[in-house]
Amino acid sequence: MKAAIRLTYGPPETLSIREVEKPVPSDNEILVRVHASTVNRTDVAVLTGKPYIMRFFTGLSKPTLPSTGTDFAGIVEAVGNNVQTFKPGDRVCGFDDQGLGSHAQYLALPATKAIITIPENITFEQAAASMEAAHYAINFLNKLEIKAGQNVLVNGGTGAIGSAMIQMLKNKGATVTATCRTEHLEQVRALGAQKVIDYTREDFTQENQQYEYVFDAVGKSTFGKCKHLLKPCGIYISSELGPGWQNPFLALYTPLTGGKKVLFPLPTNIKASLAHIREMWEQGAFLPMIDKRFPLENIAEAFTYVASGQKVGNVVLTMD
Numbered sequence: 201m202k203a204a205i206r207l208t209y210g211p212p213e214t215l216s217i218r219e220v221e222k223p224v225p226s227d228n229e230i231l232v233r234v235h236a237s238t239v240n241r242t243d244v245a246v247l248t249g250k251p252y253i254m255r256f257f258t259g260l261s262k263p264t265l266p267s268t269g270t271d272f273a274g275i276v277e278a279v280g281n282n283v284q285t286f287k288p289g290d291r292v293c294g295f296d297d298q299g300l301g302s303h304a305q306y307l308a309l310p311a312t313k314a315i316i317t318i319p320e321n322i323t324f325e326q327a328a329a330s331m332e333a334a335h336y337a338i339n340f341l342n343k344l345e346i347k348a349g350q351n352v353l354v355n356g357g358t359g360a361i362g363s364a365m366i367q368m369l370k371n372k373g374a375t376v377t378a379t380c381r382t383e384h385l386e387q388v389r390a391l392g393a394q395k396v397i398d399y400t401r402e403d404f405t406q407e408n409q410q411y412e413y414v415f416d417a418v419g420k421s422t423f424g425k426c427k428h429l430l431k432p433c434g435i436y437i438s439s440e441l442g443p444g445w446q447n448p449f450l451a452l453y454t455p456l457t458g459g460k461k462v463l464f465p466l467p468t469n470i471k472a473s474l475a476h477i478r479e480m481w482e483q484g485a486f487l488p489m490i491d492k493r494f495p496l497e498n499i500a501e502a503f504t505y506v507a508s509g510q511k512v513g514n515v516v517l518t519m520d
């Protein structure tokens with residue numbers, strides 16, 4: 201089978217497509233014929249080993265897994281003797297933010313990992329693109345009590361996390377304002393944002409509007425710049441550490457001062473997120489935004505594009 205392989209941390213050029221042995225599932229594993237995966241921002245960190253903190257999870261001096269890939273969607277081809285939860289023929293998808301080695305045509309992984317079956321109305325590409333960013337969006341939103349009618353700002357409405365978050369906020373009845381560049385205004389409105397600010401023409405931090413929550417889904421702003429946009433007990437959440445890595449410290453300090461505060465939730469419980477994603481699919485309440493598709497052979501190009509910070513939603517990698 202073909203797999204994207206690298207033996208050291210480094211740029212996309214360290215990856216090459218190689219013929220490797222098809223894995224054989226152990227008693228507790230399933231073997232999946234991967235149809236689609238994505239190249240996402242977490243994959244970029246797994247590939248480059250940056251930020252360095254990532255290496256505590258993916259291998260200190262060199263990557264533990266030779267293949268990249270954190271998510272997959274495909275068909276179960278075989279199951280180990282002890283596996284009761286899946287059977288050959290099941291359409292499944294899954295995610296692990298520490299890496300799965302899923303940029304490959306086949307994947308053997310423990311059946312106890314975060315894996316769900318894919319409903320018939322969802323394609324493999326949609327399933328793979330529903331994993332990483334939606335998991336992070338869920339983990340930002342489930343720390344809050346968002347009520348219908350509350351005003352929420354999402355900076356970066358076309359990011360993978362931002363576009364998932366807008367749909368989830370809409371499901372909760374929030375009134376969403378989002379930012380994006382001119383050519384994406386209609387796309388972001390279609391996701392459920394009531395107001396869209398073109399960040400190439402207007403600075404959202406100069407708005408008069410106040411919000412219960414400000415989500416910086418692309419980490420391009422700071423709490424300092426957004427504080428005046430928050431209502432008295434408003435909350436600022438960013439998907440990034442901040443330019444001086446200040447967000448984790450502000451998340452410890454600001455709750456002690458009363459009033460406006462910063463939250464920096466660490467994404468956990470991938471299984472719960474995947475169960476929630478499946479529910480939203482069934483309710484027709486969430487579909488991932490998909491940008492470009494790349495065949496496995498062009499994986500280095502896909503990584504370069506994703507690392508540029510300009511992808512619009514999710515970038516799909518096809519294995520067929």
Ligand SMILES: NC(=O)c1ccc[n+]([C@@H]2O[C@H](COP(=O)([O-])OP(=O)(O)OC[C@H]3O[C@@H](n4cnc5c(N)ncnc54)[C@H](OP(=O)(O)O)[C@@H]3O)[C@@H](O)[C@H]2O)c1
Nearest residue numbers: 241356358359360361380381417418420439509510511512
């Ligand atoms: N905390 C975590 O565990 C975690 C996990 C994954 C990712 N992240 C971080 O979260 C961030 C978002 O990831 P993602 O995959 O959702 O992002 P992404 O898809 O790579 O975001 C790209 C989008 O950002 C938009 N953008 C660029 N500059 C902007 C600006 N100044 N204002 C508003 N939008 C702007 C672009 O929109 P236009 O095309 O409209 O310009 C582009 O569509 C990244 O910084 C990533 O490193 C954090």
